[in-house]
Amino acid sequence: MEELQNFRPTKAVIDLKAIQSNVSNLRKHLHSDVHIMAVIKANAYGHGDIRVAEVALKAGATMLAVATPEEALHVRQFIADAPILILGAVPVHFAPYAAKYNITLTVFSTEWLEQVAALAPQFEKPLLIHLKVDSGMGRIGVRTAEELHAVYEAAQLENVIVDGIFTHFATADEEQTTFYEHQLATFKKLVASLPKKPRIVHAANTAASLVKEHVQFDAVRFGISLYGLSPSPYVEEHLPYDLRPAFSLETELVHVKQLHKGDTVGYGATYEATEDEWIGTIPVGYADGVIRALANQEFLVQGMRAPIVGRICMDQIMIKLPKKMSVGERVVLIGKQGNDEITMQEWASRLNTIVYEIPCMLTPRIPRVYKA
Numbered sequence: 001m002e003e004l005q006n007f008r009p010t011k012a013v014i015d016l017k018a019i020q021s022n023v024s025n026l027r028k029h030l031h032s033d034v035h036i037m038a039v040i041k042a043n044a045y046g047h048g049d050i051r052v053a054e055v056a057l058k059a060g061a062t063m064l065a066v067a068t069p070e071e072a073l074h075v076r077q078f079i080a081d082a083p084i085l086i087l088g089a090v091p092v093h094f095a096p097y098a099a100k101y102n103i104t105l106t107v108f109s110t111e112w113l114e115q116v117a118a119l120a121p122q123f124e125k126p127l128l129i130h131l132k133v134d135s136g137m138g139r140i141g142v143r144t145a146e147e148l149h150a151v152y153e154a155a156q157l158e159n160v161i162v163d164g165i166f167t168h169f170a171t172a173d174e175e176q177t178t179f180y181e182h183q184l185a186t187f188k189k190l191v192a193s194l195p196k197k198p199r200i201v202h203a204a205n206t207a208a209s210l211v212k213e214h215v216q217f218d219a220v221r222f223g224i225s226l227y228g229l230s231p232s233p234y235v236e237e238h239l240p241y242d243l244r245p246a247f248s249l250e251t252e253l254v255h256v257k258q259l260h261k262g263d264t265v266g267y268g269a270t271y272e273a274t275e276d277e278w279i280g281t282i283p284v285g286y287a288d289g290v291i292r293a294l295a296n297q298e299f300l301v302q303g304m305r306a307p308i309v310g311r312i313c314m315d316q317i318m319i320k321l322p323k324k325m326s327v328g329e330r331v332v333l334i335g336k337q338g339n340d341e342i343t344m345q346e347w348a349s350r351l352n353t354i355v356y357e358i359p360c361m362l363t364p365r366i367p368r369v370y371k372a
Contacts, residue, residue: 019056023055023056025241038057067088071086076102096119096122106130113160130200133167200219206226247359251330282319282331300332
């Protein structure tokens with residue numbers, strides 16, 4: 001069989017220079033001795049983990065973070081040396097693989113460590129772990145000094161090294177700072193209570209790394225804004241530098257037809273033309289992550305807005321064109337065209353969700369094409 005090609009015109013274009021710019025600007029913003037941990041979980045928020053990781057590391061990141069063992073092993077296949085931290089819980093039986101492939105694990109349970117103790121003497125290399133403190137997020141982590149000390153003591157094993165400790169802020173992207181300050185004070189207190197400070201202390205997520213002071217510690221975790229997206233409207237208003245969105249989504253018209261008054265479009269015949277109008281069909285649908293809840297969203301054609309009409313289908317969408325156009329005309333679903341732009345935030349507002357969800361929900365059926 002011939003090499004796989006992309007025949008459908010629908011594609012996501014990832015601007016690698018935007019990724020580079022976002023990391024480089026953060027590097028200038030931080031103290032020189034602070035590490036940047038590029039968060040590339042969920043396939044780099046839908047942008048493509050390997051290409052994003054490679055560019056981020058060249059631009060100044062020194063560490064990578066993922067969410068699952070599978071993500072870590074996939075990255076390690078292509079990137080041999082950069083430290084990789086798994087931010088989520090992992091099963092005990094993954095520990096030997098983590099040690100072998102230099103993957104750092106998040107740990108917060110004495111029971112987990114007691115089970116690892118039986119495996120540790122056979123590890124090919126020392127296993128690095130970061131202790132997780134739940135300072136108020138309420139997900140995973142130890143909540144008290146007693147719990148932290150118990151985990152720390154249980155981690156004093158052959159072939160196990162407590163390399164780091166971290167927490168995660170729940171409200172760093174908000175103007176109100178009371179809860180954020182409570183979390184920070186809790187974390188500092190617990191870190192100070194340890195017999196020995198680990199090599200890497202980190203607390204700042206994207207929002208904190210951009211707009212908060214005194215939380216850089218030894219490293220920051222750079223997630224959503226690695227991709228040029230702001231964590232929240234508040235952060236966007238206080239950015240120390242401009243972010244460059246890296247993701248655009250485009251396709252083209254595959255059919256154009258004229259409807260007359262009374263003609264209908266789509267499943268359920270929910271759209272009825274009120275006059276003569278031009279309708280274009282584009283080859284993208286909810287199987288690609290352009291879900292039906294995006295009904296009434298607009299796309300760009302020749303720099304003009306064209307609203308969705310009828311119900312979004314699994315593989316096709318119909319849009320109302322501002323005038324007669326030709327098959328093959330480029331359609332921008334996310335990104336700039338002419339003097340207008342469709343942003344991920346516009347989609348997020350339409351769906352009553354956060355911008356993080358948009359690139360993650362666009363499925364692998366859409367090929368990612370990289371622009372260097």
